[in-house]
Amino acid sequence: MMTWIIRNGTLITAAETFSADILIEGETIAAIGKHLPAPENARLMDASGLYILPGGVDVHCHFDLPMFGTVSSDDHYTGHKAAAFGGTTTVIDFISQDDPSLPACVEAWHNRVGGKAAVDYGFHMNITHLYEHTLEELPDLLNAGISSIKVFTAYNNRLRLSDGEIFRVMRVAGRHGLLTLLHAENGDVIDTLTADALASGHTSPIWHARTRPAWGAVEAVLRGAALAAQAEAPLYVVHMNAAGEVDQLAYVRERGLPIMGETCPQYLFFTEDALTRPDGAKWVCSPPLRTASDQQRLWEGLKDGTLQVVATDHCPFFYNGTRPILYEGQPVSIPGKELGQDDFTRIPNGLPGVGDRLPILWTYGVGSGRLTPNQFVALTATNPARIFGLYPRKGTLLPGADADLVLWDPKKRLTYGVDHAHHRTDYNLYEGWELTGYPVRVFLRGNLIVDEEKWLGKRGQGRFLHRNPFEGRV
Ligand code: URP
Ligand code: ZN
Ligand code: ZN
Numbered sequence: 001m002m003t004w005i006i007r008n009g010t011l012i013t014a015a016e017t018f019s020a021d022i023l024i025e026g027e028t029i030a031a032i033g034k035h036l037p038a039p040e041n042a043r044l045m046d047a048s049g050l051y052i053l054p055g056g057v058d059v060h061c062h063f064d065l066p067m068f069g070t071v072s073s074d075d076h077y078t079g080h081k082a083a084a085f086g087g088t089t090t091v092i093d094f095i096s097q098d099d100p101s102l103p104a105c106v107e108a109w110h111n112r113v114g115g116k117a118a119v120d121y122g123f124h125m126n127i128t129h130l131y132e133h134t135l136e137e138l139p140d141l142l143n144a145g146i147s148s149i150k151v152f153t154a155y156n157n158r159l160r161l162s163d164g165e166i167f168r169v170m171r172v173a174g175r176h177g178l179l180t181l182l183h184a185e186n187g188d189v190i191d192t193l194t195a196d197a198l199a200s201g202h203t204s205p206i207w208h209a210r211t212r213p214a215w216g217a218v219e220a221v222l223r224g225a226a227l228a229a230q231a232e233a234p235l236y237v238v239h240m241n242a243a244g245e246v247d248q249l250a251y252v253r254e255r256g257l258p259i260m261g262e263t264c265p266q267y268l269f270f271t272e273d274a275l276t277r278p279d280g281a282k283w284v285c286s287p288p289l290r291t292a293s294d295q296q297r298l299w300e301g302l303k304d305g306t307l308q309v310v311a312t313d314h315c316p317f318f319y320n321g322t323r324p325i326l327y328e329g330q331p332v333s334i335p336g337k338e339l340g341q342d343d344f345t346r347i348p349n350g351l352p353g354v355g356d357r358l359p360i361l362w363t364y365g366v367g368s369g370r371l372t373p374n375q376f377v378a379l380t381a382t383n384p385a386r387i388f389g390l391y392p393r394k395g396t397l398l399p400g401a402d403a404d405l406v407l408w409d410p411k412k413r414l415t416y417g418v419d420h421a422h423h424r425t426d427y428n429l430y431e432g433w434e435l436t437g438y439p440v441r442v443f444l445r446g447n448l449i450v451d452e453e454k455w456l457g458k459r460g461q462g463r464f465l466h467r468n469p470f471e472g473r474v
Contacts (some may be wrong), residue, residue: 001026002446005038009047009407013397014378022052024403027445031399035081045441047407053377054396055089055119055442056358060238060262060311063093064112068348070335072315075191077459078327078424079354080118080316081318084450084457085422086355087439089404090385090394090465092122094150097129102137106144112465117462119444120404123389124148124181127169128159135168139176145466149178149390150238151173153220154185155288167227170355172235177469179387180223181236184214185287194345206279208344209272209288217287218244225252225259234258234282234470236387239313241267241287243297250306258473260387262309263298266429267352271295274356281337282319282427286349299370308383308474312357315350316425325426332424352423358406359416360430362437387469405443 228235318336340347385395442450449457
């Protein structure tokens with residue numbers, strides 16, 4: 001059992017900022033305090049001039065996800081490693097409902113992870129088909145350590161459930177402590193606009209956004225919230241992107257409903273203008289990027305507590321999947337965005353982000369004065385851990401918690417890009433962005449897994465997290 005004493009750091013939690021030493025014994029934090037006596041066998045780390053944050057918790061990731069004849073290019077090792085370099089030590093990924101039996105789906109996803117996990121991880125279960133027995137199987141997800149499910153109001157004939165089906169799923173979920181996640185868009189409108197666009201010969205990436213209007217997202221948020229209210233179930237709206245969505249969330253929260261929301265860095269830092277660039281396919285994700293006024297409302301929502309979480313929806317694809325990159329010294333290429341070069345509907349949907357989230361949000365959220373350091377920790381670690389049944393084991397700095405720590409150098413400056421990000425893809429959305437403040441050392445359950453540019457983590461070191469039932473709104 002390894003013992004560490006980390007001296008002279010400035011600890012940042014969701015609630016406070018203070019100077020203290022941290023004693024780690026084995027996998028957990030044993031003590032936090034000033035001038036802690038060092039046990040004889042302790043390894044010493046000096047954190048003078050550094051902040052110490054709880055490891056980031058990214059509750060929205062897609063690793064090794066099959067889509068449009070290819071697969072998202074980070075698997076459960078490469079994506080975990082990228083997460084760790086960016087200061088994130090817990091990730092939650094989505095199980096596809098590829099089999100009529102939910103237990104079989106869960107087993108298949110554990111097999112997909114295999115021995116690859118390098119940080120701690122959990123699963124959400126996508127509910128995209130309602131078979132006779134699906135409702136009966138839902139409560140058993142909790143025994144499998146899965147306390148959340150995702151439903152979709154878009155992707156007709158593929159992932160979408162009808163409103164009636166969503167209501168029935170939510171009713172069972174609510175009774176058993178399962179939290180329902182909602183992908184809010186209007187699948188019928190999208191299908192009609194997409195058919196019209198293709199018939200008119202519109203094939204470029206901007207049409208991905210033009211065929212998925214914000215109004216569809218806005219009404220789907222209110223529809224989902226109303227269904228949840230009638231089902232007496234809690235709800236968490238993923239990847240919120242439009243001003244009107246935040247308005248709807250504020251409306252339902254003012255009425256005391258247990259409804260929460262997440263946004264992602266891509267919606268805070270880019271607009272649909274990115275899709276008009278020659279390499280616009282890099283920014284194709286669903287829901288799409290919106291406008292500057294949508295961004296402004298999202299920032300307000302983060303500041304005033306209407307939104308609780310910044311996650312990533314990490315789902316990377318190569319920009320040019322015919323040209324190999326070197327990953328850990330080996331050439332790798334995976335078909336990607338080029339699949340849709342003649343037709344926006346064939347561009348795999350999704351962006352890299354799991355490693356970018358904390359460094360980008362620090363410089364352009366905290367550094368720009370939009371968020372306090374404590375709000376940053378709340379949005380990226382503490383709130384997601386609470387909402388998804390992981391707190392206080394994850395998401396905070398407390399004796400007894402897992403020793404998942406990020407030592408953060410607030411003075412470190414760098415020009416960010418694909419070389420820093422460690423994602424297994426050939427581009428980065430934030431190429432050339434100037435950063436001040438960066439994670440320099442990362443601990444996962446007391447193991448130092450990132451030391452500056454050195455990767456000390458291992459395949460198989462990450463552990464599956466049995467999450468607790470939903471306890472109440474944040
Ligand atoms: O474009 C995205 N976001 N791909 C991942 C799937 C989803 O709906 O979250
Ligand atoms: Zn989604
Ligand atoms: Zn997603």
